[in-house]
């Protein structure tokens with residue numbers, strides 16, 4: 018899956034880092050560092066983190082299909 | 095009425111072409127589909143890869159935590175688009191409504207979105223820029239090359255220019271345990287974007303983290319060995335440094351060359367457009383079918399005296415793309431202005447930096463919360479008695495409050511007394527921006543154009 022965090026919106030409360038520590042970590046007191054591409058094994062964690070974010074700062078694309086494949090009709094959503 | 099009909103026909107079966115397939119281009123395309131555009135959508139981008147996110151490149155990627163090719167942007171929905179990636183747009187025929195591609199092909203459009211962003215300003219002397227060990231950082235390929243070199247353990251890295259990107263690079267180098275020198279022409283890091291008062295905090299942060307920070311100097315020459323590898327850098331104060339990596343952080347240049355001669359008001363400062371994202375032609379007349387969004391755009395902001403703002407901010411690219419796309423398929427009163435309040439973040443030396451409003455417009459500053467000495471504060475910026483911006487170091491949660499004050503043009507200095515202002519006094523001090531007529535390596539906001547309230551900046555040397 019692919020994800021991006023709107024860090025203007027993020028309040029640094031770290032719920033995501035608590036629920037999906039493999040993908041989100043705090044760097045210093047309130048800066049968030051995350052992995053923009055996470056594997057299937059992280060799916061459940063990430064789903065919980067996305068739901069828990071109080072400001073809905075996380076956008077996820079579960080499919081992670083390259084545009085070339087999408088064009089060929091393979092976009093799986 | 096005719097115009098309304100045109101927008102409706104376009105929405106149903108028009109051809110929308112987006113040039114520049116990155117953050118702004120992608121978000122605009124998604125918005126077009128989201129809002130019911132069912133016509134043909136073509137995405138043209140010169141980078142041969144999926145649209146990807148750039149902010150991680152100077153942070154997670156340089157730290158080695160995320161691979162340089164691992165920041166592709168999530169898509170918010172299926173786009174059903176034709177993608178022409180790996181080929182640049184080379185020209186625009188405004189009257190004939192065609193984009194000419196570098197491979198000679200022509201793509202006809204009914205409506206066009208220009209989202210070609212900016213590129214890194216290269217080192218000014220070409221032979222030196224070509225030395226092995228000289229880098230810029232804008233693209234995923236740049237990040238891959240630089241990360242590889244940093245991982246190999248250079249003896250010393252030189253960062254040229256202490257804007258946001260340069261400062262983040264220096265921070266990543268220190269975190270990797272590398273020796274790093276930062277050379278900055280101005281009196282402090284980030285001074286063009288945040289002013290001298292906050293710049294002094296950034297300077298202290300760098301030094302406390304072991305950066306060899308040298309302000310008030312420029313790099314005059316990069317010297318290579320016989321094999322073409324960078325060996326030494328020369329500074330304007332006569333110093334010479336043995337370095338094997340130099341990263342040029344001298345700001346960005348807008349990608350507008352492909353529009354030269356097109357009849358659009360496009361130049362080195364970007365493509366001028368109205369608050370509805372419609373491009374101006376060279377006569378200053380707004381066009382109906384050409385829209386602009388993201389780093390390449392320059393547009394007037396009603397909250398800031400209708401001055402034209404060029405913003406190199408992630409949030410601006412997203413918000414402006416959404417407005418541009420909406421307006422591409424709307425007409426008359428359904429069109430929306432791009433009223434987004436500028437905001438950005440940066441992470442460096444373990445500190446979360448956040449900003450709202452336009453700090454370089456401010457002439458005075460007051461620390462409203464925390465303390466500069468603790469690297470944890472909110473600094474509020476005022477201009478002619480009203481709130482114009484706020485910058486937070488590790489106090490990001492407060493910025494929504496300040497956003498409200500800026501949007502309502504609240505009086506400055508603030509009357510509120512409920513916030514803690516321990517050490518930095520309650521009286522405003524000059525925000526201390528350098529003389530705007532002296533070019534710096536690049537603030538992330540540039541201001542230009544008509545200002546009803548004439549802009550006066552006081553030049554005060556940084557306190558010793």
Ligand SMILES: Cc1cc2nc3c(=O)[nH]c(=O)nc-3n(C[C@H](O)[C@H](O)[C@H](O)COP(=O)(O)OP(=O)(O)OC[C@H]3O[C@@H](n4cnc5c(N)ncnc54)[C@H](O)[C@@H]3O)c2cc1C
Nearest residue numbers: 114116117118140149182183210211212388389407408438
């Ligand atoms: C290293 C780095 C770190 C950053 N960190 C932050 C941050 O912490 N916070 C923040 O707010 N912002 C940050 N930014 C800024 C943010 O990434 C940009 O504002 C954003 O990328 C702008 O998006 P854009 O789509 O307008 O332009 P761009 O991302 O520049 O995309 C333009 C695209 O158009 C392509 N293109 C150019 N010319 C042509 C042509 N003729 N034909 C076809 N395609 C063309 C380009 O190759 C590119 O793919 C950072 C930027 C960089 C480089």
Ligand code: SF4
Nearest residue numbers: 027028030031033070
């Ligand atoms: S949960 Fe949301 S607001 Fe909190 S740190 Fe994560 S992304 Fe930011």
